[in-house]
Amino acid sequence: MPVKLIKYELYDLIKSKWLLGIFFFYLSVAYAFLDFGKDTTKAIISHSNLALITLPLFSLLLSTIYFYNNKNFISFVLTQPVKRLWLFLSIFISLSLSLIIGFLLGSFLPFYYLLGIDYTYIRVLLLNAFVIPIFTSLGILLALIEEDRLKGVGLALLVWLIFSALYDGLLLYIIILFSDYPIEKFVIFLTLLNPIDLIRLTTLMDTGLHEIIGFVGKWLLKYSDKLFMFSALLSSFYSLLFLSLGSLVFRKKDF
C-alpha cells in the first residue's frame, strides 16, 4: 500500500515547479563552480558548502508547505482503506526521494559532464544528500504540531537558522568564553551533534582539507575512515527520531 501512495505522490512532486527549480538551481551552481573555478577540490567544497546551507532550507520549506497544501488530500486518503502510518511514511519517503532526485541529478550532471566519473565528488554528493531526510522529517513534524500555516513556515525558517548559523555562533561563543579551559572534546562533541556540521567536517576530511578545521580536524583524522559511516548513522538516527515523533503526532491528529 505505501508503494502505491509513494508512486503517485512522487509523480506529483516530480512534476511540480519546486522540484524543477531545485534541479536547475543545483545544475547551474555546480556548473558555475566547476567551469569558473580552476581547482576541482575547491569546486566540490564550494558546492558542498552551498548544498549544506540550501538543502536543509529547501527540505524544511518543501515539506511544511507540501503538508499544509495537501491537508485536504491527506484527509481524503484517510477516508480510504489506508492505515495512518502508511500514509505518513509515504509522505516522508516521497518528499525525501523527490528532493534527493532533484539534488543528486542536478548536481551530478555537470560534475559528470566536466569530470567524468570520480569517486570523490560522488561520495560528497551522497554525504550532502544525508541532510534531506533529517530536515524533511523535521519539516513534517513542525507542520503537524503547528496548525497555523504562517507560524509553521516561520518555525521552519527559525529551525533552519538555528542549525545553519545560530548553532555555530553559539559554539564559537562557548569557545571564546571558556578559552582558558580544556573544552576541546566537549566542543568536538557539540560540533558532531549538529548533522550539518558533521557532514561539512566529513566532506572536508574526505577531500583531504583537515588542516583548515584546526584541532577538530586533527582529532578527526584518527577516525577519518569511519566518518562517512558515522555521518550516515547519525543522519539516520535524527531522521528516525523526528519520524517517530511525527508518526506519534500523526496517529492521533484530527484532520
Place this chain on the structure above:
Amino acid sequence: MIVLENIHKSFGKRRLFEGLNLVFREGRTTAILGPNASGKTTLVKTILGLVIPEKGRVMVNGKDLLKDVSYHRLIGYMPQIPEFPENLTIREIVHMVKELRGEDPKRLEELVDLLMLSKELDKRFSSLSGGTRQKVGALLALIFDQPVLVLDEPMVGLDPITAYRLKSFLIKEKERGKTIIYISHIMVEVEELADDIVFITEGKVVFQGSVEDLKNSTGKDRLEEAVLCLLS
C-alpha cells in the same frame, strides 16, 4: 448501520461532544443540520475516522471503524473542499484511488457523463475551476458504488444543471437503499432528499428523527420554519 457511542471530543478548552450518541439507520438518508460552528463537519469527520474522539466508539455494521480501516471501503466521502495532488490529471487521480482501494470503479462512465467531466479527464487538478474540483470530489465519492455515502455540502459550488443532475442521482441511490449522511444548509434540498434529520447546536443533538416528526413536533408545515423553531 452506523452507531456513535458516548463520543467525547474537545478542542483545547472547548468541549464539543460530551457523551454524544447517534444512530444512522441503514437505507435512510439523514441530513445533519445546525448553525455555523455547531459541530456538523466534526460529526461527519468523526464518522469517517478523521477526528479521533477522546472517548467513545464509531461502529460501522458492528465493527469499530478506528480499529479496522478496511471498513472505509464501505463509505464514499465527498469533502466540502476537494483537494488532490495538483499535478495529477483527473484520470490519474481516479487511477490512484482505484489502486488505494484495490477495486475497480463500478460506475465511472455513468458518473463522468452525469457530471459532464469527459472533456476534463486529462487536465491537471491545479488547472480546474472550483466547480469542476467539486465535481471531481463527487465523482470519487460515488464511482465505487459504496453502500454508505457521506457528503459534506455536496451541491455548494456546482452549477445549477450539475446540482440538479447530482440531486436526481442521489434520490435514485436513496431508492436503491443506500445509507446517505449529508450536511446541507439548503432546506429545499433537505426536504427533497432527507428521511431523517439530526439537528445539532454546540455539539449537542437537539433533534433526531424523521422530517415528519420534526414538522409535527413544531407544528409547522414547512421544514425551514420547523428548523427555525429549533433554533429559537
